Amino acid sequence: MSVPKFDLDTLLVYHGSRPDAQHGSVIPPIFQTSTFAQESPGEYGDYDYTRTDNPTRTVLQTTLAALEGAKHALAFASGMAAADAAMSLLEAGDHLVAVDDIYGGTYRFIVDVVEKRGIQCTFVCMDEEQKVRDAVRPNTKMIWFESPTNPLMNLVDIQMIARVAKDAGAISAIDNTFLPYYQQPLEQGVDIVMHSMTKFINGHSDVVMGCLMMNDDDLYEKTKHLQNAMGATPSPFDCFLAQRGMKTLAIRMQRHEENAMKVAQFLDGHAKVEQVMYPGLTSHPHHELAKTQAKGFGGVLSFKVATDLDGTVRFLKATNLFILAVSLGGVESLIEQPATMTHFEVPKKVREQVGITDSLVRASIGIESPTDLIADLDQALAKI
Numbered sequence: 001m002s003v004p005k006f007d008l009d010t011l012l013v014y015h016g017s018r019p020d021a022q023h024g025s026v027i028p029p030i031f032q033t034s035t036f037a038q039e040s041p042g043e044y045g046d047y048d049y050t051r052t053d054n055p056t057r058t059v060l061q062t063t064l065a066a067l068e069g070a071k072h073a074l075a076f077a078s079g080m081a082a083a084d085a086a087m088s089l090l091e092a093g094d095h096l097v098a099v100d101d102i103y104g105g106t107y108r109f110i111v112d113v114v115e116k117r118g119i120q121c122t123f124v125c126m127d128e129e130q131k132v133r134d135a136v137r138p139n140t141k142m143i144w145f146e147s148p149t150n151p152l153m154n155l156v157d158i159q160m161i162a163r164v165a166k167d168a169g170a171i172s173a174i175d176n177t178f179l180p181y182y183q184q185p186l187e188q189g190v191d192i193v194m195h196s197m198t199k200f201i202n203g204h205s206d207v208v209m210g211c212l213m214m215n216d217d218d219l220y221e222k223t224k225h226l227q228n229a230m231g232a233t234p235s236p237f238d239c240f241l242a243q244r245g246m247k248t249l250a251i252r253m254q255r256h257e258e259n260a261m262k263v264a265q266f267l268d269g270h271a272k273v274e275q276v277m278y279p280g281l282t283s284h285p286h287h288e289l290a291k292t293q294a295k296g297f298g299g300v301l302s303f304k305v306a307t308d309l310d311g312t313v314r315f316l317k318a319t320n321l322f323i324l325a326v327s328l329g330g331v332e333s334l335i336e337q338p339a340t341m342t343h344f345e346v347p348k349k350v351r352e353q354v355g356i357t358d359s360l361v362r363a364s365i366g367i368e369s370p371t372d373l374i375a376d377l378d379q380a381l382a383k384i
């Protein structure tokens with residue numbers, strides 16, 4: 001299928017709304033089937049079995065590739081399944097370098113699963129090139145990072161990591177979950193982009209899914225083989241939902257960001273707030289880097305409330321509009337305490353080293369009225 005040259009905003013709508021050849025249905029049908037009939041034994045068309053491939057997944061993967069300006073995209077049953085497929089490119093005896101301020105589930109996966117496969121891992125702060133270079137060993141095969149990091153909203157220099165990985169002959173892989181639409185790391189030299197589609201890409205808090213995007217044909221063939229071999233593939237219905245969600249990704253991201261900026265500015269001046277971590281604020285230590293490597297700052301922010309553990313809990317229980325829940329990237333605003341929720345599996349000592357204190361709060365800013373969001377936080381902060 002040749003696609004006219006469109007902007008990303010158009011492609012996000014275009015790929016999910018092409019009339020099908022049979023009935024002219026404007027929305028691609030959901031191919032809710034596990035298997036496909038064959039002409040004669042071993043002779044089949046484009047599809048034979050849904051774990052391997054499914055037309056509804058193909059439509060979604062086409063849109064996902066467009067999102068990252070990628071040649072290839074693969075969808076998985078969760079973000080962690082996508083991370084698993086990427087890290088399964090490593091073999092016993094290989095070494096992995098990962099950012100220390102990392103999503104709690106990825107930390108757990110590396111420590112509990114990847115290291116037991118005989119792959120050593122070094123967690124390192126990636127704020128300086130030398131620190132990353134010092135962590136690299138002769139057998140380093142992958143550098144895994146996030147930018148912004150979750151939950152501290154630190155930025156990592158994407159081109160720097162791509163350069164260090166290239167010099168080491170290692171694969172660079174970024175978890176880009178926080179900034180779909182605004183940040184295209186493949187263009188900046190990264191080899192693999194991973195997303196938890198559960199978050200902004202689907203955007204409606206109603207599916208768990210993940211994906212990988214890449215340009216390199218060899219990396220694609222290997223990860224596609226793993227996708228089928230490991231079997232953590234999404235259902236056709238979930239692919240349909242995520243495809244539907246992506247049609248509004250551009251306008252959702254714009255509104256998430258507008259709202260997040262307003263909330264960040266409100267919190268920044270509040271007496272009960274010690275620190276606000278949002279790359280869009282000029283006070284953020286990586287604000288300049290944020291402007292060079294992404295087109296926007298996204299819809300997630302973290303902040304430290306000026307109180308202890310109990311006060312933080314009182315604050316979190318006092319919100320009416322913000323829902324106390326893990327996850328992020330949906331149209332509704334969510335709020336959570338990393339130390340007891342998303343990052344409780346990270347040992348307390350490690351948490352404190354990186355700055356995940358008991359008073360740290362992470363908020364995913366939805367697309368509601370910013371006035372209502374700010375009023376809700378204001379009344380909850382008064383209850384500290």
Ligand SMILES: *Cc1c(COP(=O)(O)O)cnc(C)c1O
Pocket residue numbers: 078079080081103105106146150175177178195196197198199208209210327
């Ligand atoms: C949620 C999340 C994941 C894991 O994705 P799932 O879809 O929950 O498996 C990985 N990385 C980041 C940054 C996330 O927020």
